[in-house]
Amino acid sequence: MNGIKYKLKVIECDTYESLSKNAAMMIVQQIAEKPDSVLGLSTGGTPVGMYKELIKLYRSNQVNFEKVRTFNLDEYVGLDRYHPQSYHQYMYQHLFKHVNLPENQRFIPLGDMDLIESEVNDYEEKILKNGGIDLQILGIGENGHIGFNEPFTPFNQSVHTVKLAESTRRANAKYFSSIEEVPRIAITMGIDTIMRSQKIVLLISGNRKKEAFQKLMSSHISEEFPASILRLHRDVTVIVDQDALFESSNQRQSSLLK
Numbered sequence: 001m002n003g004i005k006y007k008l009k010v011i012e013c014d015t016y017e018s019l020s021k022n023a024a025m026m027i028v029q030q031i032a033e034k035p036d037s038v039l040g041l042s043t044g045g046t047p048v049g050m051y052k053e054l055i056k057l058y059r060s061n062q063v064n065f066e067k068v069r070t071f072n073l074d075e076y077v078g079l080d081r082y083h084p085q086s087y088h089q090y091m092y093q094h095l096f097k098h099v100n101l102p103e104n105q106r107f108i109p110l111g112d113m114d115l116i117e118s119e120v121n122d123y124e125e126k127i128l129k130n131g132g133i134d135l136q137i138l139g140i141g142e143n144g145h146i147g148f149n150e151p152f153t154p155f156n157q158s159v160h161t162v163k164l165a166e167s168t169r170r171a172n173a174k175y176f177s178s179i180e181e182v183p184r185i186a187i188t189m190g191i192d193t194i195m196r197s198q199k200i201v202l203l204i205s206g207n208r209k210k211e212a213f214q215k216l217m218s219s220h221i222s223e224e225f226p227a228s229i230l231r232l233h234r235d236v237t238v239i240v241d242q243d244a245l246f247e248s249s250n251q252r253q254s255s256l257l258k
């Protein structure tokens, strides 16, 4: 990072389907250019459509994962890899079981409580040993978190454990039977790990993310809003759908008409 603020490239999509297709195509293009690419992957609701598109593209022979390596951003601490809400299971269900990505080329941090201390160092080291991330896919939390880097996480952190914000636990409670079941701690790539990726693609979808998108575009950089650091990365593409745009197309239309 050299302190220079870069312009974020923004792709506005009419629908979530179009956002998902655009994101999947960026991955396909990356793998076409570099078949042994290292991809950084994210979970949550937003990239589900992107994974569906990737599977379709794989089935129609438009992408080959044979040499690809993947590193996921984060995992809950306290859920083992077989827990249905673990990100290990998420990745298996939404992508890995459908494509030809060899098992020993997929990496997700381990959330097992007894392994967590060594995992923090091991995971960062594995990313470095694989040459770093070529293309990192990100989602964003309503509070601006990327990975599980909650507001006020120091920008210079590598892989670490984090106490989840209550708002994040509430947002993710829909995947569990009750909020009490949502883990309180997670392991995540740090902001520094993310910023070392060659390219970053940030997906922003839905009404709930309007404010986050607006703050991101305001260009003020602060640890209070973790995603604001992306301004200091030279190659970030934000793919946003209509629902998350802070001005609805009607509003834009009427301001054009004035």
Ligand SMILES: O=P(O)(O)OC[C@H]1O[C@](O)(CO)[C@@H](O)[C@@H]1O
Binding pocket: 042, 043, 044, 045, 046, 047, 073, 074, 138, 139, 140, 141, 146, 147, 148
């Ligand atoms: O897409 P969602 O479900 O809103 O999640 C937003 C972000 O929060 C996380 O679930 C926490 O890491 C990310 O994986 C995701 O990018």
